[in-house]
Amino acid sequence: MADPRSPGSGVIRAARAWVDGRFRPADVEYVDGVITRVAEPSGSARGAQIVPDDAVLLPGLVDSHVHVNEPGRTEWEGFRSATLAAAAGGVTSIVDMPLNSLPPTTTAAALAVKRAAAAPSAYIDVGFWGGAVPENLGALEPLHDEGVYGFKCFLSPSGVPEFGHLDRAQLAAAMDEIAALGSRLIVHAEDPAHLHADGALGRDYAAFLASRPAASEASAIDAVIAEARRSGARAHILHLSDAGSLSAIGRAKAEGVALTVETCPHYLTIAAEEIPPGSPEFKCCPPIRDAANRDRLWEGIVDGTVDAIVSDHSPSTLDLKRTGGGDFGLAWGGISGLQVGLSAVWTEARRRGIPLETLLPLFTTGPARVAGLSAGVIEPGAPAHLTVFGADDPYPIRAAELLHKNPITAYENRVLRGRIRRTWLHGRSVFDVTEGGPGEAPQFRGAPGGRLLSREVA
Numbered sequence: 522m523a524d525p526r527s528p529g530s531g532v533i534r535a536a537r538a539w540v541d542g543r544f545r546p547a548d549v550e551y552v553d554g555v556i557t558r559v560a561e562p563s564g565s566a567r568g569a570q571i572v573p574d575d576a577v578l579l580p581g582l583v584d585s586h587v588h589v590n591e592p593g594r595t596e597w598e599g600f601r602s603a604t605l606a607a608a609a610g611g612v613t614s615i616v617d618m619p620l621n622s623l624p625p626t627t628t629a630a631a632l633a634v635k636r637a638a639a640a641p642s643a644y645i646d647v648g649f650w651g652g653a654v655p656e657n658l659g660a661l662e663p664l665h666d667e668g669v670y671g672f673k674c675f676l677s678p679s680g681v682p683e684f685g686h687l688d689r690a691q692l693a694a695a696m697d698e699i700a701a702l703g704s705r706l707i708v709h710a711e712d713p714a715h716l717h718a719d720g721a722l723g724r725d726y727a728a729f730l731a732s733r734p735a736a737s738e739a740s741a742i743d744a745v746i747a748e749a750r751r752s753g754a755r756a757h758i759l760h761l762s763d764a765g766s767l768s769a770i771g772r773a774k775a776e777g778v779a780l781t782v783e784t785c786p787h788y789l790t791i792a793a794e795e796i797p798p799g800s801p802e803f804k805c806c807p808p809i810r811d812a813a814n815r816d817r818l819w820e821g822i823v824d825g826t827v828d829a830i831v832s833d834h835s836p837s838t839l840d841l842k843r844t845g846g847g848d849f850g851l852a853w854g855g856i857s858g859l860q861v862g863l864s865a866v867w868t869e870a871r872r873r874g875i876p877l878e879t880l881l882p883l884f885t886t887g888p889a890r891v892a893g894l895s896a897g898v899i900e901p902g903a904p905a906h907l908t909v910f911g912a913d914d915p916y917p918i919r920a921a922e923l924l925h926k927n928p929i930t931a932y933e934n935r936v937l938r939g940r941i942r943r944t945w946l947h948g949r950s951v952f953d954v955t956e957g958g959p960g961e962a963p964q965f966r967g968a969p970g971g972r973l974l975s976r977e978v979a
Contacts, residue, residue, distance in 0.1 A: 527970075528554020529948030532569040533907065534562050535578035539881055540899050544577060551905035554947030559899060572909055576942060579881065581613025581645075581906030583897045585670075585888040586759065586783065586831040587859060589615075589647075592638045593623025598836045598926050600642035604971055606834075606860040606924040608952040611941040613645050613906035614889070614896045614974065615859075619652035619673055620684040621835075627652040627684070629663040636973055643971030645946055646906075648894065653695045653706065654685045661698055668975030670892045671705035671757070676741045677713040680806075680854065686713070693748050700754035705893075707757040710741035711807055722850030724799035729849035733808050738763035746773045746780060755779040757891055760833045762788045762807040764817030771826045781891050783829040786865045787856050787931055788818055799847025802931045805835065806854045819873060822883065829887035830866060830880070834859035839927055857925050864916050864937040871938060877912060893976060905948035914940040946970060 530552045538547035540559055548569065550558040572578045584607065590597040607615055617635070619626035626632050626649060639647050651669035653661060661672060674695060675686035687695060699706045715737035722728040742758055746769060749756035758770065761784045773780050787805065792812035796803045803809060821827045835855030845851030858865065863884055870880055885897030896906060916937040920928040944952040949970060 529905070529945070531948065533572060533578060534566050534569040535572035536574050538578040538899060539580060542882070543878065547578070547899070549578065549899055549907065551948045554905050554949070556899065556901055556903050556905050558901060575913065576909050576911045578899070579611065579908050579910050580885050580897050580899045580903070581908050581944065581946070582611045582863060582884045583614045583888040583894060584612045584831050584834070584859065584862070585616045585829065585892040586618065586833045587615040588618045588621055588835045588855070590621050590836070592634060594621050596838055596926070597621065600639045600647065601644070601969065602924060602926040603834065603859060604642070604644040604647070604969070608644050608944045608946070609924055609941060610860040611863060611908035611910060611944055612859065613908070613944065613946050614648070614894055615645065616648040616650055616670055616892045616894070619650050620679060621681050623683065625652050625654070625684045626650065626669070627654050627657050627664070629667050632664060632667050632669065640973060642969050643973070644951055644969045645971045646974050647971055648892065648974035650707065652684060653687065655687065655691055656685070658691060658694050659698065661704075662702060665702045665704055666978060668978050670894070670976050671707055672699060673707045673709070673759075675709040676744070677709070677711040677716060677737070679709070689744060692744065693752070696748040696752040696754040696756070700752045705755035705757055707759055708741070708745050709759050710745055711737045712740035712744070715740060720850055721845065721848050724847045724849065726793060726796040726798065726800070726803065726849060729804065730793050730808050730810065732850070733806060735763040735765055735810065738807055739766050739769070742766045742769060746770070746778060749773070749780055750776070750778045753779070758782040760785050760788075760807065761818070761827070762810055764814045764821065767817065767821040767826050774826070781828040782826070783831050783888070783891065784818055784821070784827050785831060785833045786858055786862045789815060789822070789830070790865045790869045791931060801842045801847060801849060801852030802856070802929050802933065804849055804852050804854045805833070805856045819875070823875065823879060827883065829891050830862065830883040831888050832859045832862050834925070836925055836927055839929055842929055856931050857923075857927070857929060858931065859925060860923050861916070861918060861932055861937065863910070863941070864939045865932060867912065867939040868937045894974065905945060907945040908941055909943040910939060911942050912939045914938070914942070916940040947972070
């Protein structure tokens with residue numbers, strides 16, 4: 522068997538390929554895992570891999586917000602299970618968050634441990650964020666020099682004791698340090714002054730939602746904007762759930778503040794009114810808000826204020842999710858959606874009459890630019906990361922058949938529209954839905970062949 526890390530060569534012919542921001546017929550030729558030619562189809566298709574006319578050829582998706590949790594909490598997730606789920610969702614590049622692994626990625630030594638865990642196990646390419654916590658402020662340069670794509674911080678408690686949050690003075694110090702490094706600060710933006718104390722809230726989702734009001738996000742986002750404006754640092758707002766903050770974000774961008782923002786599939790596809798009592802699979806922070814807020818988030822998608830749609834895949838064990846018997850205050854917060862993001866968002870977009878063309882940059886070049894990755898495009902010189910999407914395919918979701926480690930999902934029993942059929946990594950086919958039933962190992966070819974990504978270091 523060929524080394525799964527060795528690149529592949531070949532030609533893929535598609536009647537509809539996402540090239541230069543539009544769909545068009547294309548022959549995509551790749552040699553040694555790199556795209557060498559993208560041209561109008563001509564001549565015989567003999568030897569080419571043919572994309573069926575009822576599907577489209579996309580660049581491999583990019584997810585810049587994934588909690589893999591290995592090492593240290595590998596029972597929550599791991600590089601093998603996370604990257605299998607990603608490949609099945611058309612994602613060929615992820616950037617791993619610096620928590621909830623043990624140790625957290627807040628030192629160069631911890632990054633080395635993380636890379637050692639990922640290297641033999643990843644089915645797709647993996648990069649890494651560093652963490653900015655009170656203990657390492659003033660000492661971020663070693664992590665930067667080791668190639669992390671930027672630094673994550675929290676402005677409210679993270680939920681794990683080993684990854685502390687920054688107060689306003691520490692946020693300013695982090696912005697200054699990151700501006701000097703030429704890096705970026707990515708921020709979990711909730712202001713603890715507006716959050717209720719931790720503890721039991723009961724099984725009613727409304728009580729949990731009230732405990733994390735939109736005012737908390739708005740206050741924290743205003744602080745991030747102010748510090749980014751003052752310092753000149755690049756800043757990124759993580760997992761925006763408060764649509765009311767879109768106007769402040771839009772104004773800051775118009776002023777020239779170096780600011781980007783992401784949202785997540787669950788905020789675009791689920792509404793608070795739909796969440797049943799005692800259903801902790803829907804708990805995340807910041808929380809899923811009401812349907813009117815969801816509508817305004819979609820306005821931010823259509824008008825271009827939102828830069829990326831990413832999973833914030835944040836799994837845990839079933840017992841942690843079910844702590845308290847469905848009490849939303851006691852259950853672990855986090856949604857596992859890495860495998861189904863494009864399908865979930867496309868299902869809702871279709872319902873709203875929004876074309877696939879509007880979404881694709883938010884799953885490809887958008888998150889790639891947020892992180893500074895060279896990925897998410899079909900063009901000469903790009904890695905041959907490609908995926909086939911059957912936009913009309915029904916996709917019934919059952920947690921037991923998804924490939925992340927713990928079988929729980931906020932999409933249980935939904936029938937989504939649109940499914941990934943095949944994924945190539947560096948020109949090697951790594952996932953093919955026709956080779957087995959959902960979730961079966963025969964869909965995946967060979968041993969893990971993903972590469973470890975690193976920001977280019979001068």
